[in-house]
Amino acid sequence: MDNDAGRYRRFLNGDDNGLREIIDTHYNGLTLYINGIVKDPSETEDIVQETFVKIAVKKPNFNPNGTFKTWLFTIARNTAYNYLKRYKSRISDQPIDEYIMLSDGTNVEKEHLKTQQNIELHRAMKELNPDYFQVLYLMYFENLDTEGIATVMHKSKRQIGDLLYRSKKSLKSILEKAGFQYEDF
Known part of the structure; x- marks a missing residue:
């Protein structure tokens, strides 16, 4: 427990x-x-x-x-x-x-959001489609695993995996347009 x-x-x-x-x-x-x-x-x-x-x-x-x-x-x-x-x-x-x-x-x-990088990341995430925002927020800010995210969002683990892939790709595009520097995304 x-x-x-x-x-x-x-x-x-x-x-x-x-x-x-x-x-x-x-x-x-x-x-x-x-x-x-x-x-x-x-x-x-x-x-x-x-x-x-x-x-x-x-x-x-x-x-x-x-x-x-x-x-x-x-x-x-x-x-x-x-x-x-x-x-x-x-x-x-x-x-x-x-x-x-x-x-x-x-x-x-x-x-x-303690660091400036996380603040910038969160701002960029606000531009994402709501499902993309949710899956990234739950994984990276709330530290939920794929199974937990699937439960919260009422989706299968496979759907969450697909959402994660698409949301990261979309977020990367937004960050690159904003000139965000990153080492490993």
């Missing part, structure tokens, strides 16, 4: 600190992931909060066959897509150039 699964189990047994620890651990990553889907920081924050509310209120069963992180990101992704289906006309089509700011002034994106 991974650490987050233990925290969730503690929460289910009445220890609210377990849920707080899960939120502290995954809030920034979920925020960036969901923003890559909906492309609206205020809607993103609502969806991330709704994801944690679902866990807190509905207390869904966690299947220990996968990782807790995969399970959590799957819930968040489903919540985002349900939101898009309901409120698609309200979602802005304008690209988001600013970093996501929390109410306390914390720059989530800058904190999560």
